[in-house]
Amino acid sequence: xxxxxxxxxxxxxxxxxxxxxxxxxxxxxxxxxxxxxxxxxxxxxxxxxxxxxxxxxxxxxxxxxxxxxxxxxxxxxxxxxxxxxxxxxxxxxxxxxxxxxxxxxxxxxxxxxxxxxx
Amino acid sequence: xxxxxxxxxxxxxxxxxxxxxxxxxxxxxxxxxxxxxxxxxxxxxxxxxxxxxxxxxxxxxxxxxxxxxxxxxxxxxxxxxxxxxxxxxxxxxxxxxxxxxxxxxx
Numbered sequence: 001x002x003x004x005x006x007x008x009x010x011x012x013x014x015x016x017x018x019x020x021x022x023x024x025x026x027x028x029x030x031x032x033x034x035x036x037x038x039x040x041x042x043x044x045x046x047x048x049x050x051x052x053x054x055x056x057x058x059x060x061x062x063x064x065x066x067x068x069x070x071x072x073x074x075x076x077x078x079x080x081x082x083x084x085x086x087x088x089x090x091x092x093x094x095x096x097x098x099x100x101x102x103x104x105x106x107x108x109x110x111x112x113x114x115x116x117x118x
Numbered sequence: 119x120x121x122x123x124x125x126x127x128x129x130x131x132x133x134x135x136x137x138x139x140x141x142x143x144x145x146x147x148x149x150x151x152x153x154x155x156x157x158x159x160x161x162x163x164x165x166x167x168x169x170x171x172x173x174x175x176x177x178x179x180x181x182x183x184x185x186x187x188x189x190x191x192x193x194x195x196x197x198x199x200x201x202x203x204x205x206x207x208x209x210x211x212x213x214x215x216x217x218x219x220x221x222x223x224x
């Protein structure tokens with residue numbers, strides 16, 4: 001069974017940093033692209049980042065480019081999201097998702113809440 | 119950037135009804151359109167990928183159709199457990215989600 005478990009969320013002040021983690025199990029982690037998707041309170045979904053199987057290629061929307069960094073450790077079956085220079089509009093639930101190449105997100109974690117507020 | 123217009127925003131239907139939800143892309147996205155279901159307090163779940171391919175374990179009452187710019191999710195016979203918000207996603211160029219359709223029972 002595919003399992004994705006996020007951690008590392010919490011309350012952080014504007015301008016500070018936070019690092020999210022996602023522990024994967026139930027599949028061969030190194031064979032899959034992975035991604036982060038977020039959802040602001042009572043809002044829709046927004047793709048945040050995607051990483052290739054080896055980690056050599058990363059992709060971001062303009063809203064987070066230069067501030068967020070996605071990375072992975074295939075030996076630990078773990079995915080990460082380093083978030084710097086956080087803004088109030090980054091407040092959201094962040095989901096870790098397995099991705100089929102650069103296409104659909106076929107499995108999702110339960111999400112972790114990040115609140116950016118002073 | 120490609121914009122996705124999803125309709126309706128809210129839908130009320132009875133058990134057994136045929137339900138359709140639409141997504142319109144601002145430009146041609148070929149077949150690269152998915153549908154996700156999100157129940158209250160839960161993570162999204164993939165239903166349909168690449169317009170009409172049913173994800174593993176998804177009931178056959180869910181189906182997808184369309185091409186180019188216009189796409190439809192159909193639930194052939196609504197069940198109580200289908201109460202949820204449904205989102206479309208295009209991944210032909212970048213990644214854009216629709217705003218969502220909240221489906222409730224009448």
